[in-house]
Amino acid sequence: MSKFRNRLFTFWSLIFLLIPFEQGTFSNKNSKFRVQNGLKGVTVAIVKDEKLVFAKGYGFANEETQIQVTPNHLFRIASVSKLITAVAIMKLVENSKISLDSKVFGKYGILNDDQFLHIKDHRLEKITVRHLLNHSGGWSQHYGDLAFLPKAVAKGVGESLPVNIDSYIKFVTTHKVHFEPGSNSVYSNLGYVILGKVIAKIAGTDYETFVKKEVLEPAGIVDMQLGRSFFEEALPNEVRYYQPEDGQPIEAYDGSGRMVPKTYGGNDIHLLSSAGGWLSSVIDLMKLVVVIDNEPAVKDILSSESIHEMTLVDPNGLDPLGWRATNERGEWWRTGTLPGTSALVKRQPDGFSWVILSNTSNYKGPRLAIEMDRIMSHILLKVDHWPNYDLFSFLNN
Numbered sequence: 051m052s053k054f055r056n057r058l059f060t061f062w063s064l065i066f067l068l069i070p071f072e073q074g075t076f077s078n079k080n081s082k083f084r085v086q087n088g089l090k091g092v093t094v095a096i097v098k099d100e101k102l103v104f105a106k107g108y109g110f111a112n113e114e115t116q117i118q119v120t121p122n123h124l125f126r127i128a129s130v131s132k133l134i135t136a137v138a139i140m141k142l143v144e145n146s147k148i149s150l151d152s153k154v155f156g157k158y159g160i161l162n163d164d165q166f167l168h169i170k171d172h173r174l175e176k177i178t179v180r181h182l183l184n185h186s187g188g189w190s191q192h193y194g195d196l197a198f199l200p201k202a203v204a205k206g207v208g209e210s211l212p213v214n215i216d217s218y219i220k221f222v223t224t225h226k227v228h229f230e231p232g233s234n235s236v237y238s239n240l241g242y243v244i245l246g247k248v249i250a251k252i253a254g255t256d257y258e259t260f261v262k263k264e265v266l267e268p269a270g271i272v273d274m275q276l277g278r279s280f281f282e283e284a285l286p287n288e289v290r291y292y293q294p295e296d297g298q299p300i301e302a303y304d305g306s307g308r309m310v311p312k313t314y315g316g317n318d319i320h321l322l323s324s325a326g327g328w329l330s331s332v333i334d335l336m337k338l339v340v341v342i343d344n345e346p347a348v349k350d351i352l353s354s355e356s357i358h359e360m361t362l363v364d365p366n367g368l369d370p371l372g373w374r375a376t377n378e379r380g381e382w383w384r385t386g387t388l389p390g391t392s393a394l395v396k397r398q399p400d401g402f403s404w405v406i407l408s409n410t411s412n413y414k415g416p417r418l419a420i421e422m423d424r425i426m427s428h429i430l431l432k433v434d435h436w437p438n439y440d441l442f443s444f445l446n447n
Contacts, residue, residue: 083425084109087418089392089410090292091119094426095332097403100340100347101440105333111289111409124288124329125407126277126319127393128386129374131328132242134261134274136183136372137342138249140356141264147252150180150359150371155223160248166219171226179248181231182241183371184364188227190236196221197239197325198317200303211305212318215247235369239325246324257324268351269341277329279303281314288329289409291390313390313411326388333445335395335405340442343397385419387411394422402430 084092091109095102107119142148153159156175157167169175173188181187189196196203200213207213207220218240229236246257253260258276266274278284291313299309303318310316319327340348344357352360360371361382369375376382380399387393392408406422414421 083421084408087410087414087421088294088412089408091123091289091409093119093121093123093125093332093405093407095121095336095405096430097336097340098436099401100343100345102333102336102442102445103437103439105336105441113292114290119289119409121333122273122287122331124273124285124331125393125409126291126326126386126388126391127328127330127335127407128326128388128391129239130330130335130384130386130393130395131322131324131326133372133384133395134265134328134338135242135245135249135324136360137265137338137352138257138261139179139183139245140352140360140371142249142252144353144356148179148248150183151178153178154182154244154248160251161219161244165216166223168220169223173227173231174223177227177231179245180371182238182245182248184369185235185238185241186232186368187238187241187244188229188231189222189238189240190228191238192228195239197243197322200318200321204305212303212321214321215243218243218321219247232368235367237369239322242325243322249324265351266338269337271334271337274328274330274334276323276327277319279315279317279319280310285329292410293389294412297389311389316389326386330407332405332407333441335407336403337442339395339397339403339405343403345401383423385416387416387418392418392422394419394426396423396426404430 089109090113091107091111093107094104096104105121107121107123109119111117111119111123143150148160153175154161154177155166156162156169159175177187200211203213203217203221204211206225207217209217222240249260250257293311293313297312300312300316302308302310302315341351342357344350344354350357361373361376362370363376363378364370372384373382374384381397383394383396385394388411390409390411392411395405397403404426406426412418
C-alpha cells in the first residue's frame with residue numbers, strides 16, 4: 051500500500067473508531083461554540099494519561115470549496131510556536147551549547163557579529179537567553195509590538211522592505227531598551243524572533259532545520275513546518291484563514307504597496323517563525339505536549355529538570371519559558387492568535403491535555419482562548435467514560 055493510501059486508510063479508520071464516542075456532548079457543544087463565535091472551522095484533540103483518545107474536526111477547512119476540516123489539516127498556530135522555540139533552546143542547554151544565562155548581545159554575547167556591535171544602550175548587553183524566553187528582555191509595547199511594525203524597523207536601520215531578522219537585531223542594538231532586563235515581564239514577540247537567530251547561530255544551521263531534527267523528529271512529528279504569508283503560498287493540506295467579514299484590507303508587509311487581507315500578507319509569517327510562524331495539526335501538537343509533560347507513560351525529549359525550568363512559577367511574577375502561563379496546581383497553557391488563527395494548548399494535572407485550533411479570528415482576539423478553555427472544561431466534566439484505545443499507536447501503524 052502506498053504511503054498516501056496508507057494515510058488515507060488510517061484517516062478513515064480513525065473516523066470510524068470515533069463515530070460512537072463523538073455523538074452527543076462533543077458534537078453539540080463544539081458546533082454551538084463554533085457558530086456563536088463565527089468560526090469557520092475548528093479542530094480538537096484530547097489526551098488522557100498520555101493516550102490520544104479523541105481527535106475531530108468541525109466545520110470547514112475551506113468554506114468556498116466546502117472542504118470539511120479534519121484532525122490532519124495544518125493550521126497556523128501563531129504564538130504556540132514560542133513553545134516549540136523554548137523546547138529547542140532547552141535542547142541546546144541540555145547539550146551544553148549554551149546556558150539560560152548566556153548573554154545574547156555585545157562582544158561576548160552570542161550575536162556578536164560586527165553588524166550587531168553598534169550598541170546604543172549598554173543595558174542591552176545584560177540580556178540573557180532566559181530574559182528572551184520569559185519576556186523580560188527590556189522591550190515594552192508602549193509604541194506597539196515591534197515584530198508587527200516592519201516599516202518602523204526599515205526606517206530605523208535605513209533599509210527597504212521587506213526586512214529580515216538581521217534588520218530587527220540591528221534595530222534593537224541601535225535603540226534603547228525600555229526597562230532594566232530581567233526586572234519585569236512584558237509580552238515580546240521580538241524576543242522570540244531574536245531567539246530564532248540565537249538557535250541558528252549556535253546550531254550552525256537554520257532555525258527550522260534544527261527544530262525539525264532535534265525537537266520534532268524525536269517526538270514523531272513529520273508534518274509541522276514554517277508557514278508563509280500569501281494565499282498562493284499555502285500548502286496543499288493547509289486550511290484557509292478567515293477574519294471578520296467587515297475586516298479592512300491593509301498594505302502588504304513586503305513593501306509592494308498592494309492591499310491585502312490581514313490573513314494573507316498583512317504579516318510576514320516567515321519572519322515571525324520562532325515567535326509565531328509554525329503550522330501544525332492538532333494531532334502533532336498533542337504529540338509534542340506528551341513528550342514535554344513530565345509524565346511517565348511516554349518518554350520525554352527533555353529532562354525532568356528542563357521541564358521544571360520551563361514551567362516554574364516565578365516568585366517575582368516573571369513569565370514561564372515558552373508557556374503563556376503556569377500555576378502551582380500544575381496547569382500549563384499556551385495561546386496563539388493571529389489574523390485568521392486562534393489556538394490554545396493546555397496541560398492539566400488530572401491526566402488530561404488538549405488542543406483546540408481554529409482557522410478564524412474574531413473581535414475577541416486573545417479573549418477567545420478564555421472561551422475555548424471554558425467550553426473544553428465543560429465538555430471534559432460532562433464525559434464520564436473515555437475510550438481505552440490510544441489513537442497515537444493506531445496512527446503510527
